[in-house]
Amino acid sequence: MCLAIPGCVIQWNETDSPFASAVVEFAGVRREVNMALVPEAREGDYVLVHAGVAISCIDPEEARKVFETLHELALADEKAHAEAAEADRDEEPGANA
Amino acid sequence: MKFLDEFRAPESCRRLLERIRAAASREWTIMEVCGGQTHGLLRYGIDQELGGCVRLVHGPGCPVCVTPLESIDFAITLARRDDTLLASFGDMLRVPGSRESLLQVRAATGNVRVVYSPLDAVTLAQKTPDKQIVFFAVGFETTTPATALAVQQASRLGLKNFSLLVSHVRVLPAMELLAGDPGNGINGFLAAGHVCTVGGFDTYEEFTARYKLPVVVTGFEPVDLLTGILECVEQLERHEATVANCYSRSARREGNRAALSLIDAIYEPCDRPWRGLGVVPMGGMRLRAEWAEWDAQRRFQQEMPPVAEPAECRSGEVLTGRIKPPDCECFATRCTPESPLGAPMVSAEGACAAYYRYALARRDPRTR
Incomplete structure (x- = not known):
């Protein structure tokens, strides 16, 4: 249930929370992910994604x-x-x- | 995959196992409170490898498993209405209610939709204006921000056909309940890495001070799990009890501030019955009064009277670590994933499902 998968931020699409979003790549598969909780993430950073929402930037x-x-x-x-x-x-x- | 593969490297795991074996002067009992970790420990055979040094007991770490029967029955009632679509994580579908499961209702009515994200349920509401969309909001602190975002999005979009059946739970109050039981036999805890990623772990410091039990924030891959166990064992051997962070690539002391302020804006803590544990003081989350119009219970004017559990199922003892799944007479006989008596046998993260899937397959003597 609390599974979260690391993915690489490819491109920000929208910065307005709660609709903030970016394209994130997971082992070659690209998906749109909600970015409202990681406004600091930059393209190329890895984020942990749970239920369609990025919950942290990986350090x-x-x-x-x-x-x-x-x-x-x-x-x-x-x-x-x-x-x-x-x-x-x-x-x-x-x-x- | 980066940040996954290297944390599964056998050589690193072997080295950590050796360290743990060398460090332990006796068998320590360590409880994890995350179903993802339970499955990792069983899947990689870590529980077997550490026999004699560490006894791993499994806590109430599966939100699906602790969702009370009355919430499931309410979800089923909604899915049986002609004007409603119930959206849920796939995990919830096979969990038995008191008479039937959501899977059976889906087959009968077609009114149950599996979604990957609560935000997909908002999109479903936009696309289906003639139906009421209810999202079954279960999950620990990891998931709470995602459903809070769904409420904010629905509000901004002015959707009148979206609501949440809220059954969110909070981990720390349940840990307090277990730690406060003098017969628990627990020497230390592995804290759930993603719960702490959202909520931080400063709140655990008071807990370790009160109960004198080490708490180690731990990730999910084998290297993470073993690093967390090693830290816990080393603390126990030194007679220490502190909060340590072995998942520092993601979890920070203060948590994710944006997520915490979002949760606080939408939800407030409340007492909540947990399946198997009873009412956990401040163990749940409910929508704040100003967001009550998004509350499915209010929208559908439904009371949720408590429902009795099936007498045969010992999931309460499994969820509190008092017994392991194979100790139950019904395990793999009258209770299987195809025909479950209780939630821990069907949820992807349930302890009974983990033993059924991994321990039975390796002919673990403990599973008879």
Whole structure:
């Protein structure tokens, strides 16, 4: 019910709320979307659309941060694995011989 | 699709799963209150992957499922009139009323129209001046602005043949009801990302302070869901309870101001019966007095006396997370999507439908 789909604003048609509207593209499909709640959206921005109404502008910087954090987790995991492997080698009999 | 595909990447999910497993020193019980999230968790098997670390319980996150029987019966009464077309989201059609569903009425009368947007119902009213068009306005805060826009548009267009059957609900009062129940066993909440996109999450701060439960604003894709669960588990492990935002690409603390002022102009909070929960104080929205002419209940002078639920259906316990759908004796036997006893089995976001669709298919032992 609360499903909202991201789409790219192609062209504003009307700026007068409550009829504000723009053409928004979803994976190649273009649809007219009500834009009354996102007057700040510019062409090329991504908006989240629910029941024919754009409810927010997607912040690409915030989206990127999720993957930055994931990348940091990956680096931390690799480091931990490398350290564990090192420790295993040290414990092997004859490793220091 | 941008902002979807990357949030479904298996490698990212695997990494987050490992993190959650490593972080959890015991099994934590976390409730989501959004049917879209319920389906995401089941569809991607996240509930199974986290067995032993996180027990996911499903709250009343499906607006269709909590719409009271008397509202559905009223909608059916309207659709049976010769002068009326009832416009509704498709989700609502198969939900059983006390005697029949809107789908059955559509077959009998042709007076039910499925629309994608409430604004399509306004267009329908413009094109069909000889009929009264009633839009069945169900939904959480995510949907409320869209129906408020429909009222504003109808008003500006001077339409005399458009009205709303309002059954909007508000999430936070229902969370308070659940959190206030001492036997709930809930350790933390995932808050619904799109509800918070509209309404913000500053209002949750008082909630976390009062109930000492973490609330994590969470999105809908697997990476979003796992990021939200990880944040919740980490807070629980640190004995913290704060509001965190793991859906920051869309949800902001203060919400969407344009949407909030629009809602406030058209609607006001009111007590509202929720199917399965009973009356939730301030759990609903109604049209303000100055917009009463758009109220279908007033236009058709209809009272909505409470209607008793079928005794067999345990959807009340499902909607409050007390049982999981397969715990119900009727699940997948006397109650199926084709022949449902209650709303959670037919709504696209109902918890029973999610278990029927995903857990049965993977022969989850919990579904027998």
